[in-house]
Amino acid sequence: MTETPASDRTPRARYDAALATSIERAWQDRWEAERTFWAPNPEGGLAEGFDAMAQRTPLYVLDMFPYPSGAGLHVGHPLGYIGTDVYARYRRMTGCNVLHAMGYDAFGLPAEQYAVQTGQHPRVTTEANIANMQRQLRALGLGHDPRRGVATTDVGYYRWTQWIFLQIFNAWYDDTAERARPIVDLVAEFEAGTRDAAAHGAGIAWSDLDDLGRRRLVDSFRLAYVAEAPVNWCPGLGTVLANEEVTADGRSERGNFPVFRRPLKQWMMRITAYAERLLADLDLLDWTDSIKLMQRNWIGRSTGAEVTFGVAGHEDLGITVFTTRPDTLFGATYMVLAPEHPLVDAITPVEWPGAQFDAQHSEIPVAWRGIFGDGVPPAAAVRSYREFAARKSELERQAEGHVKTGVFTGAFAINPVNGARIPVFIADYVLMGYGTGAIMAVPAHDDRDFAFAREFDLAIIPVVRPDDAWLSGHGVAADDASEWSEAFTGVGVAMGSANEGVTLDGLDTPAAKAAIAEWLAAEGLGTPTTTFKLRDWLFSRQRYWGEPFPIVFDDTGLPIALPESALPVELPEVSDFAPRTSDDPDALPEPPLARAEDWVEVTLDLAGPAWAGYGGGPRTFRREVNTMPQWAGSCWYYLRYLDPENDDALVAAGVERYWMDGVRADGSPAAGGVDLYVGGVEHAVLHLLYARFWHKVLFDLGHVSTVEPFQRLFNQGYIQAYAYTDQRGVYVEAADVVERDGAWFLGDEPVNREYGKMGKSLRNVVTPDDIYTEYGADTLRLYEMFMGPLDASRPWNTTDIVGVHRFLQRLWRNLVDEDSGEVHVADLPADDDTLRLLHRTIDAVRGDMEGMSFNTAIARLFELNNHLTQVVAATGAAPRVVAEAITLMVAPLAPHIAEELWSRMGHPASLAYEPFPAADPAFLVVDAVEVPVQVNGKVRGRITVPVEADPAALEAAARADERVAALLEGATVRKVIAVPGRLVNFVIG
């Protein structure tokens, strides 16, 4: 042993970054070698070790899996992963068999674009990125089962994504049974005649249909179908985009290219069939109200009525509108169809009507025909308006705000309640995709109709009397809307709404709705209807780096599902990964896979069903060249984690039931599924809605046992960071900025502070590696959990980290001699104060862990450790009972140091499955309690009383207090409030 010079002597076994790192590496290696976090399945290939776990409760903890970006992680990324790991580790110590794994959502545009630039195959960069991310995550000490970490790009994974697609394609929604059923059941019903093809869109009986007719009919029922639908077409990227990939100003999020609404033939998923169940089953879930609300709003259920209007001069035609306010039918002064509405051509006359047609106008007002109908016949006006509307990019649509445009079709509708002739317009403020694509316009009581009516000089007839406050506030009269500055959209009392059969006058809005609904139903003019904002899901992309569809087309152009035996359909090798791009909005999509001619054209011997007529003998087909959206792989990965190596099924039924069965501890009804799902709120709608939809289809078809995938959802907050700009407004390196007297400087130059996301462009990135080097991973974990509640966003502040690092150092020093590295834990009895604090801490920490309030759990552990410091200072050693308990309680949060301490205290095995300390109730009871004494609500003294002291005893004790007695001296006590265990309050006057 050599003498260390006193000047730079550091204790050999001080808990610093170097020691932390060596401890952390050693334990990460040991967990891996000992398979500590392998969660055994009850059966199948991953069942090894299950017997030892059989008595434990299965618990499935899940993170929203990441996209393996080339940029690597910053400290904000793992916040949720640390949270789930703490919870999972706690649950392992409280009797659970915990499944926790991490995979990768690895298909997607960044890898593809990088490939386009470099010519390198996206699989190469994707795999390199995954490897880097796994390294960074391993260093955090996350207790994942490494066997289950699938990537969506694995052929063995996307083979099952394709298999699920086939299930969906080969299914239809039975509205009577309210569930999806195999498509063969539908065919059987048609063939047996129990379902009438003629009544379901075919027009003629099943037996009279030819092969093609049958295929078209059946295809129209499928849950996955090809349709011509208006989509976000981005010629600059050469692909269609999902709504969330389009910015608020109508450009592509990536590349900033203009986006156009174009009808294109695309794959769709019939999520709308599930709208009602997706809405109703939210009630079964333990999600926050705000997320449920966002889903409810997205689904957008509204109830009202469909009402059919006649068309003047067309006895055979009727236009059905949807309205939530049938009580305002008498106020309908015109009608609007979406420009694409199928009836527009049929009702548009050859000539403009010339005669008088309403009280206000003796000829067509100029505004009605506007720029589109000026000097041309109605059909030409309609055509040019349609072109105008279609040519507008989303950008222009946003820029013009809500200025109303439209054109009169020359046709008139007949209001069924009063026979009024009302003009029919087309306007793009009416959307084909919602309701019936047609509205009755009641400008007096609808903001949009009001704006349109003012623009086009249309009558505004009030039929709901506004409340007096509204009228006086606007300074207008109820019965003359000509002076109104805006529509009255609230509820009120109906007026001017009567015909021979029904009168609404005098009824309040709900009663009027009911009365008119009854009358409409009786007259056969309308039916109560529910509509949804939710649209079917656009499911194809013109990209290379995604799952190919297991679909081919024959020369009819109709899709044919490949048999399961043809899976996986692997991505072909191509030399050019880019879709064809253009700046012409009329250019057509051309996916990269279309250029792989050898792959696209394929000769197969498909044994198609007899009714479809394409079976038998080798024939040439063309493959679907679109790929699936990135959401596809993320829709079901939680199921594959359960049984990642299963080649016979996406998950074995017994394994799925073991992990997913929904049994709440208190026995209340649960939807089942993942016990805890943690991720960012940015997936509040789309991912979570799509996954719920797929899960329900799989449930209907008998492939999973629960109606919902995620029983409990927890949205973690974001770690944000300060960024600094210099005088020119250029971002400077945040790490180099110093604070002096409340201002910030880079060197001597003052800089401005901003607050936002952590990112390269703001030059404020802090990486986990930076923190490991300075403090170690346990410190990083502890800091991220200590900063605040897991569901709140908060700023990263590197200077605050020392607090938690000092805690770990102090804990270490309380149990380990910094010079020798030997533990100084003694089998001495702890004093009563210490034991009471210990058990109070255990009790509180358990509660905080259950509620995922890790920040307060850590605060409790700080207090216990600070007390332990006193004990060690006084006695020279830590009592074993305290030392072991605090180590076990720290273990979920800072597992490496805890394992090391546990080991040094003489335990050869990992503490991962050690029972979490339990509070002894004997130490939780308190016999005396200090309560405040208030006089007129202000604390004037404190008394210590027995915990069971009744109000009278409390009051007596309070009066005995010197200060209180002085204040009560000579005063009249009006009232005394004495709450046992809480306070005493004297009200004096």
Add this chain to the structure above:
RNA sequence: GCCCGGAUGGCGGAAUCGGCAGACGCGGCGGACUCAAAAUCCGCUGUCCGAGAGGGCGUGCGGGUUCGAGUCCCGCUCCGGGCACCA
């Protein structure tokens, strides 16, 4: 525009039921140890008045309910998020 969520010391935050506001940590101030510094340990730290004892004020703003309000109610302000012609 509509719908959610939030606002507590210099900073991050705590306060499960209407009952001691500010736990715990950072930062700051003071002290011990040291030749000195670092590290460590101890004390103080909402704010104003006061030498002190003590007192006033205090949870975004204005009202209210209550013996008592950070917490409940009404009306605002600001910040964050979602939706945005959905009839």
